[in-house]
Amino acid sequence: MTTNTTTTTATVARSVSSFTDPYHFPSRSQLTTMASASQGHFDAYEALDLTEFAKNQPWWRKLFGQESRSSGEKYSVATQLLIGGVTGWCTGFIFQKVGKLAATAVGGGFFLLQLANHTGYIKVDWSRVEKDMKKAKEQLTIRKSAQIPTEVKSKAEEVVCFVKKNVLVTGGFFGGFLLGMAS
Numbered sequence: 537m538t539t540n541t542t543t544t545t546a547t548v549a550r551s552v553s554s555f556t557d558p559y560h561f562p563s564r565s566q567l568t569t570m571a572s573a574s575q576g577h578f579d580a581y582e583a584l585d586l587t588e589f590a591k592n593q594p595w596w597r598k599l600f601g602q603e604s605r606s607s608g609e610k611y612s613v614a615t616q617l618l619i620g621g622v623t624g625w626c627t628g629f630i631f632q633k634v635g636k637l638a639a640t641a642v643g644g645g646f647f648l649l650q651l652a653n654h655t656g657y658i659k660v661d662w663s664r665v666e667k668d669m670k671k672a673k674e675q676l677t678i679r680k681s682a683q684i685p686t687e688v689k690s691k692a693e694e695v696v697c698f699v700k701k702n703v704l705v706t707g708g709f710f711g712g713f714l715l716g717m718a719s
Contacts, residue, residue: 613704620708627709628716
């Protein structure tokens with residue numbers, strides 16, 4: 537493998553006819569003699585620009601493969617379940633801890649507001665609260681009849697497509713998520 541220090545591109549030169557071991561790359565002098573022997577026959581060599589390929593790939597495509605190829609074709613069943621289970625457990629564990637913190641904050645805030653109302657620091661205008669609640673209820677019934685935005689539909693279709701292609705990873709994730717929530 538040769539790398540050019542002035543640029544960040546990595547190229548691999550390989551003679552199609554002279555290699556028997558795919559893990560052994562020739563030295564610079566061997567490459568020079570092969571290049572001079574080919575005398576301009578560039579079809580005998582293959583150059584790969586790996587950095588440009590890597591730049592154009594998002595991180596999830598690197599992990600799960602191309603869209604046309606599911607992870608079931610890329611990894612074994614055990615690996616898929618392990619990846620899904622570990623990520624699900626981590627997500628569930630973090631969700632549990634953050635959920636407890638959020639519940640404590642909301643409950644504590646509600647308790648302090650009730651205490652302040654009871655002691656007279658806060659006066660609630662209940663007629664105004666009732667009027668605002670009726671207004672909010674009317675807006676919700678109007679929005680309920682409206683169509684779902686196309687952006688939401690397209691994202692939902694992407695999620696369904698991902699779940700169908702990666703059933704084992706998704707199943708492992710949900711199982712791990714439940715275990716993470718329970719621990």
